[in-house]
Every structure is written in structure tokens, then in C-alpha cells.
Amino acid sequence: MPRLEIAADGFRLDDRPFRIVSGALHYFRVHPEQWADRLHKARLLGLNTVETYVPWNLHAPRRGEFRLDGGLDLPRFLDLAAAEGLYVLLRPGPYICAEWEGGGLPPWLLAEEGIALRSRDPRFLRAVDEYLGVLLPPLLSRLGSRGGPVLAVQLENEYGAYGQDPGYLAELAGLLRRHGVDVPLFTCDQPADLARGSLEGVLSTVNLGSKVEAGLTELRAHLPEGPLMCSEFWIGWFDRWGGPHTVRGPEDAAADLDRLLAAGASVNIYMFHGGTNFGFTNGANDKGTYRPTVTSYDYDALLDEAGDPTAKYAAFREVLAKYGPVPDGPVPAPGAKLDHGPVELTDSAPLFEYTDFLGGPVEGDRPLTMEQLGQDFGFVLYETRLAARGPAVLSVEHVRDRAQVFVDGQPVGVLERESHEHALSFTVPRPGARLSVLVENQGRVNYGPGIHDRKGLLGRVLVNGLAPERWTSRALPLDDPADLAGLPFGAFDPMAPPVGPAFHRGYADIDEPADGFLALPGWTKGNVWINGFALGRYWSRGAQATLYVPAPVLRAGRNEITVLELHASATRTVELRDRPDLGRTED
Template sequence: MPELRIDQEGFRLDGEAFRIISGALHYFRVHPGQWRDRLRKARLLGLNTVDTYVPWNLHEPRRGEFGADGGLDLARFLRLAAEEGLYVLLRPGPYICAEWEGGGLPSWLLAEPDMRLRSTDPRFLAAVDGFLARLLPLVAPFFGTRGGPVLAVQLENEFGAYGDDQPYLLRLAEMLRAHGVDVPLFTCDQPADLARGSVPGVLATANFGSRVDENLARLREHQPEGPLMCAEFWNGWFDRWGGPHASRAPESAAADLDRLLAAGASVNLYMFHGGTNFGFTSGANDKHTYRPTITSYDYGAPLDEAGDPAPTYAAFREVIARYAPVPDEPLPEPAKKLAQLGVRLPHRAGLLGQAAALGTAVRADRPLTLEELAATHGEGNGLGFVLYETDLDTPGPVLLHAPAVRDRAQVFVGGQPAGVLERESHEHALAFTVPAGGARLSVLVENQGRVNYGPAVHDRKGLLGPVTANGSALAGWTSRALPLDDLSGLAFEAAGAGPVVGPAFHRGEFDVTEPADTYLDVNGWTKGCAWVNGFALGRYWSRGPQRRLYVPGTALRAGRNELVLLELHATVRPTVDLRDTPDLGPTEE
């Protein structure tokens, strides 16, 4: 029975001294057909443990609708980890950060305008309790106390960077224990936040990527006894749209890992394998300027987005071998990749004209948020887009004012593009001319990812507040949630000779003899989303840095495959390429 104990000296497993050498591997960022492969490569690196968050918002996208199958089959993931001989650190939140949509908090919480997230607000605690009551019975058979691989469970996540509320943390600890968690609990915080984020009786761990001696000393000062552990050793970083691709030299990361292990500390690599923010799951940061995160979560990890060893893999394996047994097996070889150029997308379906096939319009005197549409009206899931429409009856010049666009609004007058308002650029106003006889005003708003860090996690989406035309509030709105989780209702037609005006879906097919990983190259396209065989690959944007989207080979099939792109603006070519190499963009010199 692999039962983890904590004493004054450190960790003990089944009575023997034990050092955790772990790596973060998020099951929800990896196609489930690839879980076993990634876990095997974790073991080959020399890891004895893997670490995963649990995204509440995926498991319970609507209040009371809990799911844990397919790509969310956490029990299967834990079973595979055990079969590979790996232990598990489980991090169920309720908040996970992770550069994930809303930090993992479900959007329906924000349907209540005064909801206080990550607090003792009774409504929030009741929702958390309901989530844990559904999740933990699935996990309980896998606790180490019952012969399973889960050694410890995290309490919240970097709470010290958010607030100073010990009653909230203690209440969460009570909930976890009440729902059957009988393995050790731990918290994790950046060293400066340890006092605010930790609670008595729960192991404190620290998160950092450098200044190892200094940060371990701060952890020891805060916690004089017990194991030293870096719960997130940042061996890489994430990227945002419009920025450079983050990069860290393998030698630098390996040297700091060596210092950490030489000090006798336990470690969790963040990340061992980053994976992908498939669909609409990427988060955002907002430190006075909103910055959405890209689709790839490669993170400069030892195992890259396609599960191939990066240069850091061999460097880390060499370091780990100095302190722990490493399997006497060769390094994993890169997997075969697929390349196919000039995949045609000859069929189109305009979004504005076929919006009714994608969602139901709800009438109100003001624009409704995505959270209101999902929680109050049962429309959508809080992700994707929302289409707002009303009539402009008076011809002539109009100054449209939308004080709070969340996050990017494309404005159309009579179906013709009139401009774009971006939250990231702090844009609120747009001028255009309404033709004689009036026109339909359509505003397509994209949720580019809810903020995942800091007080801005209270991040509602859509058009917030009154929208005015020449100073007068517009009324008579319809609000239509477009989650784009089912495209089967679209009626595609053969593309005409001219360019498409306005957002449109482009569909094509390609044949594959033997499915393999590949990368969707959207050079020449502007901004949008992509699906292969109905599987949502994520967002693309010519703003970069990412120029190609990872396509898991397990999402393809032998024979005919379908590819759909939603292009929000325009493309200069009717084709895309499938490449055998990634392109995450230029790095900062």
C-alpha cells in the first residue's frame, strides 16, 4: 500500500525515505489516445510521479451536469499511471490557474453579478462542495491509502497571490476530508506569498524556476520542519498572442534542477509535457491590459507538444540519474509525422447567414452576457462566441459606443464589416454610416479566454453595459450564444469565384493512409478556429507567435478526413498545409 507520510525529516513512503520526482502532465491537454504514451515517457525520464490539475469547468460545464468520460476520464488516466508504475499528485482546485479558461472555475458561477469567487461566499462554497461530492468518489479508489497511485492532494492553488483568507482555505480542507480525502494535503505558493497561502496542518510547498538556494531558504524559514518541495519548477513558460515565443536554454533549466535535487528537495517539473489548449480552453492574463494565451501549451517542456523529447529531456534525464534510478532504456524516438500540402477547402457557410443553425436567439432590451445566456436561458456553455443584433432605423453617421467589450467584437452594418473593437487595445468606439432605410447591426463577440490569474478572474464575457448610438442606448437586442460545439447543422455550398465577406466556415477533405501527428499550417489565413473530424484543434491568428496548430494523430482516421476552419476575416488562399514540423514563432533575442 503506497501510503505517503510526512515527518520532520521529509517524505516517507511505506516507512522508507522517499523523494518525489514528478512532472506535470494535464490529462485534459492531451488527446486520450495518447495518455499511455506520455506516461511511459514520464517514467523513462526518471520520474516516479506525475502531477495533474482537475479542470472544474470542463467536468461541470453547466451547474449540476457533471461528466468524466472520454477525454475527461480521470479514473482511466489514474489507472494508466498506476500501470506505468507512477504515483500521482492530484490538484483538484477548485481554482487551478494553469493559463486555463477562467483558471478552471466554471463560467456559470459568474451568472450571479455579486458572486465572490475563491472566498467564503456561501454560494461559492456550496458550488465547490457539489463539485467535490461528484469528483472525489471517482478518485477515492485511487488514493494511496487504498492501494492506488494518488499520494497527495493539493488544497486550492497559489492562493497567497490572490488573497489572505485562512477561513476559506480551512473550509476547503474540511470539505476535502469530509468527501473522503485521507492522503496528505499540500498548498503551493510563490515564496513571497507563503504566509498568505498556507494553513496549519497542511504541507506548504513553493513554486519557482530559478534562484533555487534563496527560494528553498524562504520555504524553510516559513516551514522549519518537514519536506522541502518545489511544487512547480518552471522549466519553461507560456505564450500570448502578439508576443514572442518564450524560450529557456536547456542548460539553464538543467543546472537549476541539479541545484534543487542536490539540496535534497522534492520537485515537480512544470511542465513535463504541456500539451495543447484545444478548442476554446486557453485562458488570459489582465494586469491592466488583457492578454489572451495561445493555443499551444508546449511550455518549453522536456516532452514537446507532440510528445517528442525536446533537448531538455536528455539534459534533465542526466541530472535525475545523479540522484535517483533511471530506467535502463533508450531515449524515446520522435514519432512519425504526416505532411500533405495544398489541402483544399472548397465549401463555405457564412456565419451570419447561418447563425440560427448554431444557437438560439434570446430577446432582451440589452445585450446578455455569455454567462447569463448559459445559466439563465440554457443557451451555450459560456465559451466561444456570442452574436448580438438589433436594428438601426435612422440613416446617417453613427458613433457606436460599447464601454466594455469582452473580448473582441466584429461590427457589421447590413452584413458589411464596419470595424473591430478589441479589449486588448482598450477600444470602445466605432464610427460608420447607416444607409438610407436603416440597417441591421450585428456584433460578433469572441470570448478569447477568461482571465486565469489574480482578482480579474471575475471575467464576464460579451457586451457588458449599455451600448449606445450617438449617445442613446440601443434596445431591442437579440443575443445568440455560439459555442460551436456542434457544426452539423451548417449547410455548406461550393465556393464562388469571389472572396467571402464576413466570417465564414470553410470545409474540405483529405485522405490519410496511416494516421500520424501533423501540424496545420494556416499561412495566408487571418484569425479563427479549426476542427478536424469534429475535434476542436483551437484558435489560430496571424498575429502569432504560433503559426501552426498541432493535430493529434489519434484525431485522424485512415481514409477520408474532414477539416473545417472558421475564418473571421479573410484568407488569401483556399488551401491549407499539413506540415511535419511545428512552428511556434520567433523567440525574443
């Protein structure tokens, strides 16, 4: 059985010297029918291991629920890796960062007022204990100690960048051991954070993207003996809405990989294949200004978002061949692509007319947060009545994250967290006019103290300095394809287009499914589903201009495309293309 040992002179596997040469591949960012393809390309590169995080928030969308089905069938992913001859580094969190919604922490934790995440708060540790208690039993047979592929398990994630409490890390280590994890544990931190993020008796590893010699020197100073390992060797980066598409040259990244391997270090390439933040799953950063991450997690990785090898794949393969065996044969060829062209969306359904199909109202004396409504992703619609006609100012203490404001169904403005906006003026046309505020969760903060990121309208919400006495809060998670399918769409009337957010639907006839990219030129902002599968968000702000469409989402024959446009569109068509457009890069 493949038992990994941590010796003074490095890793040993089955009592032989062993170097971990790994690549990051997140099963939850890849369609499950494409897992085997991505794993096969990892082995062809010359990797002996793959790494994956585990997103607690997807596996446990509600407290007391747990999913290991479909795209969350982690045991199947581990078995496929083993069948490909690959070992696995497992990173179950509870916090994962990963530019993932909330760093993987389930939002129902935030329904607890005052809870301290990533701490010894008994409420947090009790929830982590429950999580590990259902996650780990199906995985124990996949541990290397029992003949499976999982060589090691990570403890927390870059904790040194967040806190400094070895007691917290010790509690987590104890939970992992109590629930049956008997393979080595490891921590990972950036060089400056190693001391704060480490735990005695647990292997420390370092994360870096450059300055290899300095980073390894810092690790060796912290860890006088034992294996040197870079658990995240950043070879690209993620993108945010409104920013450029970030790239890193293949030669530069390959040269740093060469430096790592020449120093005798083990490595996990982050990312080998990035994949996609399907649906509403992207995270965000807030270092003074809120910045949501885009739908694509291409990351300028070795495999692009569609799983095709990039120039970086070939460059890394050449470096890996200097240090170990690489399978014979050429670099894998790109997969087939779909070039369907324009698709007209002929039907529409105004959102405000059909909210009862999507969620029920909750009455209260103030707006309720998403977490109080038991909601994870999507939107909340807040409504109240305005007492008097005339000029009005709506002021909101905290907009989380983007609020579209309507009076009697007519749009009067937008408040954006990203732009630090808190107030909006408008004219009330009549006493008793309906004020509607549609708030989008654009992604919970995934890094730093901002992870306590509750969504909706928070704090004081005033109209002309006074708090309305009654509100309705309506959760619109848009997470059930049956809800969208049940909407009473009608034929689009160009003489009476919908005002405000609306769903639009059309059909594409396809002979043979293949990977494609959906472009929405002329559309403003919203979300897209194909055959009920949530592709993700689009925004004319860019940089990303296309959404990846995995071939398994499509079928031969008729395919339904549904778009939720939050503002307005200058066209009725979308386009299925054969190549991506992730936007401009920095000069």
C-alpha cells in the first residue's frame, strides 16, 4: 500500500525516496464527465499526483444535509485518479480560499450572530466536526494507508495569513485524526506567514509564484529538516470583473519550475487545470474595495478552461522530463469545438411578474439577510411601500453586493458595494408606491477578515432619514432548474419589451455536441443556463466576454438557452462560438 512517510531527508513512499510532482485540479470546477480526460492529461504531462480542495459549502448547502452525488462525487474522482495511476493530495479545509465563494465556508454558518469563523469558537468547531464526520467515512478506504491514492491531507489553508492560534490548528488536527485520517498532515503558507500558520508535528510547506530560492530558504529556516515542498506554485492568476485577463509567459513559469525541482523540492502546480466557477460559485476579495472574481477560472493554466493543453503544458513537460519519467508521445491534441453561430432568444418572462414561481416573501420590520433567509447564492428581492409622493433619498448602510432599485417597477438606479455607494435619490410618483430593491450576491469574500460576509441589505435602511415600518424579503436563489423551466414564458414583443430584469429563452439545434463558448455581445449583465445547467455570470464590464459550455451539457438536437438579463440588451441573439474570449491582457 502507498504509505507516504516524512523523513529527515525528504519524502519516502514504500520506503523509497519520493518526490511529489502534483498539479491542482478541482473536481467541482470541472464537469464530472470530463474528470477522466483531465486526469489522463495530468499523467501524460508527467505528474504523479493531483491535488484538490473540497468545498464544504457545496457538499453541505444546508446544515444537516450532505451531498456526494453527480459533480460532487468525490469518491468517484479519487477512484478515477487511482485508475490513472495518480496519487492525490486532499485539502478538505474547512476553509479553502481557492477564489471560491466564501472560501468554501457554508453561508449558513453566518446565520449565527457573532460567530468567529476559522477560530476555536465552539459553534464553528462543532460545525466542522459535523462536516468531517460525514465527509470522511466514504473517503477512508481511499487513504494511502488503506491502499488508496490519498497520500496526505492538508490542515486548514494559509492560516498564517489570517490568524495566529496554534490551539485552533491543534483542534482541527485532532478532529481529522478522530475521524480516521491516519496519513500525514501538512500546512501551507506564504513565506512570511510560515511561523503563524504552522503546527508542531505537522509538515510545513510553502506557497509562492516566484522568488523560488528566497521562498525555499525561508521554508528551510522554519523547517531545519524534512521535505521541501511548494504546495502552491502559482503559474498564473485569477481575474476580476473590470480588470484585465492575467497571463504569465510559459518560459518564465517553466524557469521557476526548473528552479524548484533543481533544489530538490516537491511541487504542486497551481493550477494544472483551473476550470470554471459555474453558477454563482465565484468568490471575491476585499482589501478596502470589494472585487468579485469572474466566472472563468482559466488561471492561464497548463490546460485551458476547455481542457486543451497550452504552450505552458509543453514547456512544463520539457522541464519535468529532466527530473523524472514522462510518458512517451506527443502533447494531447485540442478537443473538438462547436461553432454554431447566432441563436435567437424568442421568448421572455419579466422577473418581477413571476417572483412567486421562484421564492416566497417573508414579512418583517427590516430587510433580512440571505443567511437569515437560509439562502446561499443568487438574489434577494426587498419590497416596501413609500408613504408620500415627491423627492426621496434611499440610504443603505451596507449594500452586499449590488442593489438595483425600482419604484413601481421602473428602474431608478443602482447601488454598488464595489463603488462604495450608499445613497440614491429619486421621485416617488404617488403615495403607496412600491419600492423594490433587487440585491445580487456577487460572491462572498474568500480571503482575509472579510470572510464574515453576510449578503443583502445590512444595517440601517432609510428613506428620507426614516426606516420603513414593514418589509418583505424574498429569496431568489435560482438554483433549481425546474423553477426556471416552469416560468410562463411568452413571445417577445419588440414593441413592448420587458422593463427591468427579465428571463429570455431560445433554442439551438446541434447535430453533435462539443465544447463551445457562449458570447453575449450587446447584453449587459446577468446569468446563463443551458439545458438547466448554470454556466455562470456575464457582464459587459469584462474582461471575460464568453462563457465556457462543456460538451456534456449539450445534447444532439434541441438545446434550451436561458438568459437572465438584469438591465437591458441591444440584441435578441447570443452566439455559440468555437473559441474563448477572456478579454484584454495588460501590456
